[in-house]
Amino acid sequence: MSEFQHPRPFDAAEDLAASHNGPILSTSFLSIDNLFMNFLEEHRVPGLVWGLVDGGGLIHHGAYGVSESASTHGLSKDSVFRIASMTKSFTALCVLLLRDQHKLSLDDPIGDWITELRFDPQLDQIETPITIRHLLSMSSGLVEDDPWADRQLALSPEVFQAMLSNGIGLDLRPSTAFEYSNLGYAMLGLIATRAAGVSLADMAAENIFSPLAMASTTWDLQTMDSDRLVAGHSLCDNQWVLEPSLADGAFGPMGGLGSTIEDLARWVTLHLNAWSEQTPRASLAIRPSTLREMADIHRVMAHPRMTDPDVTAQGYGYGLMIAHHRRLGRIVGHSGGLPGFGSRMEWLPDYGVGLVALANRTYAPLSDVVRRGLEYLVEQGFVTTPTREPSQDLQRIYLAVNASYQDPENYQSIRDVALATYLLDRDDDRRPPNFTTLRDHYGRLLSVGPIIATGKLRGSWTLDCEHGSFTVHAMLGPTLPHKLQFLQIVKDSRSEVG
Template sequence: MSHQEIIQFSLNEFENLKSEKKIPGIAFGLMHDGKLIYSSGLGESVIGSGSQPTSDTVFRIASMTKSFTAKAILLLRDRGLLQLDTSITTYLPWTATIGLPVDSAPITIRNLLTMGAGLPYDDPWGDRQESLPVSDFDEIVKKGLAFNRKVNTGFEYSNLGYALLGRIISMVAGEDFEQFMKREIIDPLEMKASTYITEAVQDEFRAMGYAKFASGLSPEAPTKNGAFTPMGGLHSSVNDLAKWVSTFQLNNKTEEQTPYRYSHSVVAKALNGHPERIIVSSYGFGLFIDDDTELGRFVYHSGGYPGFGSHMRWHPESGWAIIALGNLTYAPMSIASTNIMNYCAEIHMKTSKPKIDIGAYTQAAMISVNTLINDWDDSVADKWFAVNMDLDQPREERIAALRILTSGNSNWKPVEDSLTTPTISFAKWKMENDGGIIEVEMLMSPEKFPKIQRLIFLPAH
């Protein structure tokens, strides 16, 4: 895969986006396998300054902040200071009067993390609440909130929910949210340009945010940190965010990017020879996860705020990622970012073999099954068959059916690249002999030392 080809495609996408959406300035970075390999900027950080954004230019990243807040919650969980499935009233006693729907379960931290608390969608209201004093926010919550549904009965995106998570972090840690985040999350990653404090951003690196009105573009006054900072108040740069994204890229199995709560499904348009695809969207902990039937999994989060728009997205299978920041209210950075990541995924599919993740016992069982196909040995079957196998199909019947399928021939060999494994305990592959092909499907048992619980031989089509 040519990096230069992807870089040029990315430049074209962002140039088109800037032109079509009239975004004053854009900074973006391309990553591969956890490293920032290219960054660039378009337009101006401040209109009329002639200063082009760079990878060091600081933008408000808006709701991309939520992934940082989620990480802090898990950090406190890992230290034994809170539990995800405990009611939030344990940590915020004044939420006892929050006004839950009749017969609803209590709100837990996990519900807030995964957008399942039943609170109403609150863009753009929440985007104007950042500077709300914490004491005022606590009073609002104490007086009761509106709910669209019972707790844990569906997905609904809530900024207020992440503001509550920020309060839990502060109460459990015994200090201001911003102070805890700087010491425990920001500083260890050496994200030196990143801050929750607006005044801490140096003017020479600051991107001015703009709003589009009928009269033209108007600067948005910077807001100060407050109760809603945990949901969208972080300022950062492409260089710093590359360090953040790398923590997920280098550990694809992190808890945050595991699908937890179903959001929605769409039928996406065809792509360069690929048919229409189904995309299933879920929310993890501060991150969205899209499972595309053709292109695989994407992990991402957008950000939209008065004066700013942002997006980060990665494709774990190919190792590609993108970070994009713009200084226009709700700048749709996801449009170009999604196109670029789809492009990377398509190229990867054409040029790379799929990665096979298979359990050690599954792999060993496959070798034994291949032996049985060529020369049945009851001692091998005795070793690998789970207790249900001979009960589900008498062994003599299984052997007879296999001999009919193989015509009694031996020297069957695995077909190269035929193995598929949706989980490490399941395998499906093909065997060939003089032009004949059979298909094998095997499922392992859930025991500590897994055995074969299902084994099917079929003629391949």
């Protein structure tokens, strides 16, 4: 053991690239660095590495502290940490790739693949068979098992299979609620191995690690240069205690991977680009739609610790956690915690940016500082949502509405682009919006803003007039040719008239 000391000074990292969000992002690096440095000292962490990521890769990183408490060996973007439950996202993608290859179905009962599996005979008859989908989405009914499962990483396949044949109990009825299960992801690893005919490690290497050039990501840490391996620590009575590094085993699919900031940046970039309409599809055997499927909420989490009033929904996808936030939009990510390590990766698909952080202290609570970093980038305007090119259909509506405002007596321009249902029930004089009334209130049109498209069939724009401004919200119908279904006028609070 060694006495706790503050780590050595910050080892400044180079800025690797300009973000697609613009060069202004570089001015935010110091503030992000300060967030993480303050975290390290507040939480007494031996070492910490973090990375800022966009659709082009790692754009900035920081490394602070030491790899091992009794040494002066520093950290870098190439330092290999155990990433714990962040592993689940890789296991989930392997299972989904097997689904895409028609080698399994997510609705297969797990007993079809794990024939030796037995359940507690005292359980009531399970009316809903547990499926692969249930395991992926943490809705199998298996009990939460972090304190037990974290020590099972090195369990041999033979002992694991004997454990399953000896009997497993359930906490909840399958498909009724979220409950986090590491055992479920160990089972997924076994299912994937049997469906693929090769080990999960070999499948991940061929389909994910090698194509993405993630050369430092592995379940077998013995293959890595020992100088790059980071030691895990716990703090006991103000003394650092080194945690033993557990070997790869049957529970590796739930939390056994080792990786680096640089490799994980490539992983986050892959997921960010799956949501980008501007980014061409990479030459990988991974469908962008499969990556987006991972980041959908498949099981809602009624989480008592969810206290952020801006989070409107939270749930588990496939190997990823998802939240919907009033200001940040969709948030995707996962935490990791093992004896000796804590980690967090999180990205904002709407803004095309993400943060990853790795620490070498048991269960280092990185979620809050990572979220604060992303909030800072958005709130300060360092990142913005990409502009969607408006469809030709939206542009037709745009021109027609603007023409009707300029000449309220000529309603024909709206009639030409509207669905019949829009024109029913009320005559022109009583149908909102009444362009004559609008023109009387707001006066002569001065300028028209661009269309802000939220989809191919939805958009809004602002008209600036003599006496104020208002915003037009338009929604087109589903049938071809697309015509106007709904139109709403929202006044600018700064306008002179209501």
